[in-house]
Amino acid sequence: MASEFNTEAFTLLGVGVGVVAARMVSRVYMVGVKGLWFDDYLMLFATVVYGLETGTAYVVGAWWFGLANNGMTDEQRRTLDPNSQEYRFRVNGSKTQLVGWSLYTLLLWTLKLCMILFYDRFTQSLDYMKHRIRIGYAIVVTTYLVTELSILLGCHPFHKNWQIFPDPGNHCQPAISRIDLYVTVILNVFSDLYLLSIPIPILWKADVPLVKKLSLIGIFGGAVFVMAAGILRAALVIKDPVGGAQQAGSWAVRETFVAVVVSNLPMVYQGLRALTKAAATSSVFSRMSRSRLGYSRSTDEPDFEMMNSRGKSPPQLDEIRTQHEFFKLP
Numbered sequence: 001m002a003s004e005f006n007t008e009a010f011t012l013l014g015v016g017v018g019v020v021a022a023r024m025v026s027r028v029y030m031v032g033v034k035g036l037w038f039d040d041y042l043m044l045f046a047t048v049v050y051g052l053e054t055g056t057a058y059v060v061g062a063w064w065f066g067l068a069n070n071g072m073t074d075e076q077r078r079t080l081d082p083n084s085q086e087y088r089f090r091v092n093g094s095k096t097q098l099v100g101w102s103l104y105t106l107l108l109w110t111l112k113l114c115m116i117l118f119y120d121r122f123t124q125s126l127d128y129m130k131h132r133i134r135i136g137y138a139i140v141v142t143t144y145l146v147t148e149l150s151i152l153l154g155c156h157p158f159h160k161n162w163q164i165f166p167d168p169g170n171h172c173q174p175a176i177s178r179i180d181l182y183v184t185v186i187l188n189v190f191s192d193l194y195l196l197s198i199p200i201p202i203l204w205k206a207d208v209p210l211v212k213k214l215s216l217i218g219i220f221g222g223a224v225f226v227m228a229a230g231i232l233r234a235a236l237v238i239k240d241p242v243g244g245a246q247q248a249g250s251w252a253v254r255e256t257f258v259a260v261v262v263s264n265l266p267m268v269y270q271g272l273r274a275l276t277k278a279a280a281t282s283s284v285f286s287r288m289s290r291s292r293l294g295y296s297r298s299t300d301e302p303d304f305e306m307m308n309s310r311g312k313s314p315p316q317l318d319e320i321r322t323q324h325e326f327f328k329l330p
């Protein structure tokens with residue numbers, strides 16, 4: 001079981017890192033290195049956090065065998081020898097679970113911040129969206145702080161997060177803490193719903209064929225799966241505090257993987273569209289050039305085959321123009 005989880009977790013990590021790499025290649029192609037925005041660099045930070053979160057999930061299972069200070073009777077707690085290996089595994093497992101919660105939260109909200117930064121750029125020419133974008137920033141920052149504080153301050157004193165005996169109570173058992181579950185799920189769903197409410201109405205009004213419109217909405221709407229996975233994770237733990245915690249760990253890995261992919265798909269999509277259009281334009285121009293016998297291009301004429309948006313105007317303006325061209329924004 002642990003081997004299957006490790007295989008899945010690190011496979012998803014590899015695919016996720018590949019998607020981030022595709023996003024960075026796409027962005028550099030679109031706007032050049034100097035045109036990269038803060039969210040591009042922030043995504044690199046999120047990738048590091050993603051790797052650490054996956055590593056933490058591995059440690060919980062491979063080093064501490066899924067043990068923590070939960071799933072024990074009062075008698076088991078009382079009789080467990082503090083010098084035993086199981087006691088050490090449970091203490092270290094609880095500490096690792098606490099770190100895992102913090103990394104999980106940091107990753108999800110870093111991705112949310114990347115998305116609101118992209119939406120800021122995406123709607124830069126739409127004055128009526130500026131107020132909604134500001135609210136989005138406030139929601140992302142506020143919900144992250146509340147979620148992280150609930151993880152760090154939900155159990156007091158702090159060392160009870162790994163206490164074995166006496167029973168520290170549910171709120172001091174990081175693997176199954178209902179405070180952590182409820183606060184994280186509610187604020188995660190609330191913030192994701194608000195972020196979804198920014199691009200979906202714009203795309204729905206976009207002047208594009210219905211099939212393309214639905215595909216674009218699907219790209220941005222992948223966050224629905226992230227919300228569903230978070231809710232399922234909480235339900236599994238609440239229903240089965242012992243076995244459910246391990247299943248919840250698997251769903252947490254899947255949830256963060258989908259969140260990473262969804263956060264990068266719009267940029268990958270833009271890059272692929274730009275690359276496809278550039279290739280088509282270059283091919284057409286080359287055929288036209290070859291058909292003109294005896295034609296010689298003047299040194300004053302632009303090299304259409306090599307020129308891209310970076311050669312015509314500042315990267316930020318190019319990107320806004322490209323977004324309008326791809327998405328047919330109102």
